[in-house]
Amino acid sequence: MDFTTPSGQNPIDRLKIVGRPVTRIDGPLKVTGTAPYAYERHDVIPNQAYGYVVGATIAKGRIVRIDTGAAKAASGVIGVITTLEYKPAAPPQRQTANLFGGAEVAHYHQAVALVVAKTFEEARAAAHLVKVDYQAAPGKYDLAGEASGAKPSADPNEGQDAEIFDRVGDFDAAFAAAPVKLDETYTTPCETHAMMEPHASIAAWNGDKLTVWTSSQMINWAKAGLAKTLGIPAENVRVQSPFIGGGFGGKLYLRADALLAALGAKAVGQPVKVTLQRPLIINNGTHRSATIQRIRLGAAPDGRLTTIGHVSVSGNLPGGMPEPAVGQTKLLYAAPNREIYLKLAALDLGEANDMRAPGEAPGLMALEMAMDEMAEKLGIDPVEFRILNDTQTDPRDPQRRFSERHLVECLRTGADRFGWSRRNGTPGAIRDGKWIVGMGMAAGLRLNLLMPSAARIRLDRDGRLTVETDMTDIGTGAYTILAQTAAEMMGVPVEAVTVILGDSASPVSAGSGGQWGANTSTSGLYAACLKLRGAVSARLGLNAEDAEFADGKVRSGNRSIPLAEAAKDGPLTGEDGIRFGDLDKRYVQASFAAQFAEVGVDSFTGEVRVRRMLAVVDAGRVLNPVTARSQVIGAMTMGVGAALMEALAIDMRHGCFVNHDLGGYEVPVHADIPHQDVIFLDHPDAISSPMKAKGIGEIGLCGVAAAVANAVYNATGVRVRDYPITLEKHLAKLPRIA
Amino acid sequence: MNTPDWELSRREFVVGAAASSVIVATPFLGPAHAAGGTPPHAAVPMMKVTMEVNGSPRSVTLDPRTSLLDTLREHLRLTGTKKGCDHGHCGACTVLVNGTRINACLSLAVMHEGDKVTTVEGIGTPDALHPMQAAFIKHDGFQCGYCTPGQICSAVAVLKEIEKGVPSHVTEDLAAPMRLSNPELRERMSGNICRCGAYSNIAAAITEVAGA
C-alpha cells in the first residue's frame, strides 16, 4: 500500500493487543539458550570447517608478499586464502572500505588472509603462521591535526546532492550583535558498537548458489552486498539471521566474516564458519567517528536564541561519509539566524559508519552541553531555557510543521517527575558524605526515518497465522510487535501467531536500523494483513469493507464465522508492503526526549557514578511498552558509557585503536547503572504510518550523555567539553579536600 | 595530542617507516617463536575427557587446546553458552562447574575431568523454566539475548554466593551476615556485560527471585 495521506481510524486503533505489555514471544528461547545465533547453526549443514581471519598489522601501505607455506603445512589446515589472490571487492552500497582482495592496505586489521582448518584450535594456530611482508606508507590518523584541511560535506541523511550549508538569516551579524553569546568547541571520541555477539557467518555453496547464516541487521543489504562483492546474481544468494546478538549499527553492513566465509567455502569446497575474533572487530569493522564541534549561540537577555551556529568535523576513509552530528541542530530550537554544516577530513583509520543514533548521539553531546552553558550565562533554568526556544515548525521553512512534537511536555513532565525543582543551580552546593551531587538534563531529537517494508501473512487450516518478512530482531522486540500487529489485525490472540524473521527468502523489510524498524516493519505487515483480510472476506463471501476481525471470528452484517473457516480448503496468504509518499517532506517527523540524570562525584578521586536517571519520550504510539522501555533504558545505559568511559584510544604512530577489546574499551557494567525510569507520552502520530508509531530505539540515546555531563558540571563546577568525562579531566580542579 | 614532543615522534616514525619500508608481520609473538623453537604444527595427541554435563555423563576426545567453552559449543553442541570475547572480558560464557560460576572461555576442557558442569540448558528449558528464567522474561531482563545465558547462570550463582558469605567489593561490614541489596546485586553481577543495557531490568528479575 502507498501511504500518502495521514492515517484515519484503522483496526490497530482498537489497541486490544498492540500497545499492551506483551512479554517477548522469543523470550523462552533466549533465556534457555535455545535461540540459535549465527555461529551456532550446527543443524543447517554438515561438515563445517573453521575459518580464522588474519588482519593487517599496518595501517596503510601495500602487501609485498604473503607466505602461507607454514600455515598450509600445519596440522588440520584445509586451505588458506589470501587477499593477493583476489581482486579488491567492490564495496557494497553505503560502505567505503574494501573488505578483502588486492595488495592495498587501507586500515589496520583489514583482512588479509583466511585460514581454514578442521578445528577452531588448528585454524587459530595456523593463522599465526601466515607471514605477510608489507611496504608501509605514512597515514593520517589525527582528526585534530587534519581538521583545518577538512572539506564541507553534505549531510548523508539529506542525500549527496543536498545543500551543504544550512544558512538562515545573517548569522555573522546577528552573532556579533548578540547580547549574550557562547562560542565553544566540544569533542567526542571514536566509539565502537561493542555488541555482545561478534560478527559471525557460516557459508555453504551448492553449485553457484550460496547460503549464508550470519548476524545481520539488514538481510537485504547483506544479500546485495554479498552478490556485489562476489560478483554473482543476487538471486543466487540466500541469507538467514533469525537471531542477532546486538548490532547498534555495527551489523548494518556486510563485514569480512560473511565475505571470507563465502570465499573460503568456495576455495575449500566445503562449508566454512568464520567469526571475527573480538580483538579484531574494532579495527577491522566500522566505528563511530570522533567529532570536533564548534557551537556558537547568541541570545537576547530574555533567553530567546537569536543565532545558532554548529559546525562539526569528523573523519573517514577517503570516499567515506561524515558523522552527521548537526542534524538535530537544524530542528531542535528556533532562532532566526543560523549557520550549520558538516566538514569531513580524510583519515586512514578504519571505516567510520553508523552507530546507534548516528549524528544525533554525538551532536547532542555537544549541543545540549552548550545549551546548559548558555542557560547558566543567561541565568535561566535549563529546562525553561529549552522550553523558551521550542519551535513547532522547521526553522528553515516556517510552512513545514512537525507532524507531532511534544518536547515541551517531555520537559515539563520530566522536570516534575525527577524533582528538578530540588536542583541547586550553583555547582557543588549539594553534598552527601564524600559525594558531590549534581543534576543535569538535556533534550533529544531523532528523525523518524521511513523505509519501505514488506511482509507476507498466511492463514492455515488450523487458524494459525504465520508472518514472514526478512525483518530482523536485534533485541528490539520485532518478533513480539509483529505478532501483536498480526493478532490485532486478524482478531486472534498473540499465541496464534508464528513469526519467521531474518530470511532473505521472505519479503524485503525495512530491516533494523535508524530506529525505523518497529514502525515500518509493522506497517508493512499491516498492509499484508489488509490483503489477507480481503482474501478471507472474499473466501467467506463477506463484505470486506465492513468485516470485523475479532475474537477469532470474522463478523459482517449479521454473520459471524470462525477465521479458520476461511482456510479450510487451503491456506490463504496476504502479501504487501508499505511505501511511503512525501509526508516526511511535507512534515518534519521526529521523536523527542527529555533526559534527566543525577550523579555523584567522589570529592576525593573525581570518580563519577550515576545515581538516578529518567527519560520522558514522545515517540508516537508505543507498540509494546515492555520492549519499548527496554530500548530506552538500554540506550540510556549506552549514553552513560558515552558520557563517562567510552573512547577508542588512537595510537597516532601506528594508526590503530589500541584498546581493541572489551577489556580495554570499557562499556558500563551492572554496577554503573542505577534504576532507570522511563515515561512515554501518548501522542499517536497519524502522519508517520498506519501504526501511528515513531522510532524509539535511538531517541533513548539522544541527549543522555549531555544530561550526565551537565549533572557532572552541576556537581563539580568544572566544565569538561571533551568526552568522555574521565576523572583526570576535572580532578585537579575539584575543591580542595579539607 | 598536539604537543611538540608528540609531533616530533610522529615525524620520526613516518620517516622511519618510509626509509625501511618493508616490515614483516607478526614478528613479536611469544618465546617459542622468537627462539624459532618447536615447530608447533604437527598433529597433537588428542585427549579423552569425561564430564557430567547438565546431569548426563559426556565423553569427548579433544585437542588439549580446546576451551571448556568450545567443547560445549562446538563438540557437545550445547550452544546456549555464548562466546562474546573469548578472553574473560564479558561473562557471556559463564557456566557453573561443581556449583561455582566460572568463565568457560578461560578454562581448558582437559582440566575438567570428572567435573559437574551446568550450562543454561541445564538450568531450565522452554517448557520447564527455572524461576530465574521466568523472571527474566517477566521483567524483560534482556534484549538481543546473547549475554542472557551467562547472566542467568551468574544470577543463580550470586544468590548462593551471598548465602555462603562470600564478600563483595561493596560489602560494608565484612563480619556481618551477607544480605542481598541492590548495590550488592549490581556489583556481583558486574562480570556479565549487557551491551543492550538491560541491567535495570535484570536487577528487578533477580530481586524478585531472591525475595521469593
Added chain:
Amino acid sequence: MIPFTYEKADSPAAAVAAVTATPGAKFIAGGTNLLDLMKFQIETPTHLVDIRDLPLTTINDTGDGGLRIGALVTNTELASHPRVKRDYGVLSRAIVAGATGQIRNKASVGGNLLQRNRCPYFYNTDLPCNKRVPGSGCSALGGISRSLAVIGTSESCIAQNPGDMAVALTVLDAMVETIDAAGRTRTIAIADFFRLPGDTPETEFALQPGELITSVTLPPPLGGTHHYHKVRDRASYAFAIVSVAAVLNKDGTGRVAFGSVAPKPWRIKAAEAVLPAGPAAVVSTAFKEAKPREDNAFKILLAERTLALVIAKGSA
C-alpha cells in the same frame, strides 16, 4: 595457541620435576591469565603441568597467629575466609575489588601473584614489546600510556603491575614460599617478589625457572583499620587506575602501598613513616622519583587524593 601436551601432577616435587624435565613447560592452576595469553601466543608453553591436585588448597594458622595460605586457594575462598575477613580485611577487600566473581572463583593465590601486566602493547603482538620479545622496543613509550606506571619504570618498559591482591599482601609483609627444581624450599619477602624492569623487563618475578609457589604466609595480625580503595573509570570489572592499600592506627601511623602506579605494588617505608603528616607528605615522598608520561601524570595527584580518602575513612 600452539599445541601442547598436558599432564596432572600429584605433588609439588612431581610438579617441579615435570616442568623442569620438559623445555617450554609451564604450571597451570586457574589459568585465567595464562590461557588468555596463550590464545594470543604471548605465552607459548609446549607442555602444561596442571597443579590443581596438589595439596595446597587450605588456609591454616601458622602457630604464631599468622596464616599460611595454600597457593591453590582460590581468590574467592581467600576473601571469604573468616580469619581473613576478621584480621586481614585489607586483603579480603583487595581481592574482591579485583576482576569478577567468575574469575575470582577460578583464579588461585599463586596465579594471581604471577599475573602478567596489562599494558595494551604487551597484548598486541603486531607491535614491539620488550617484555614479550626482549630487545624489540617499548611501544608504550610515545604511545597510549594512561593506565601505565609512573614510577619504577625504565627506558625499556613502563608497564604497571595491575594487581589488587598483591598490593594488600605488600602492606601485610606477606612471605611467598616456593619449591624449586631440586626440591629446595625458600621464602621470598613480597617486597622482593616483584622485579622492576630495568634492562630485563621480561623477568617480572623473583622466581627461577621451574620454581613453584606453594604458599603465601601472613604475619600475625597488625590490628588497626584495614582499607583498600580502588579507583577506576567504571564501577566494577576494571583494572585500577590507582589503588591504595592501607592499615591505619589510631595515632595516625600505619602502612600504605599504592597499586597500578608502578611495575610492582609501590610501598616506600620512608613515605609510610610520614603518614601522620598527611597524604601530601606521603605521596611526595613515595613518588619523589616519578617519571610519569603526559597522559598519566594525574596518577600522582590521584594517589594523594585517594590516600586522603582512605585516611578520612580511617579516622571516621
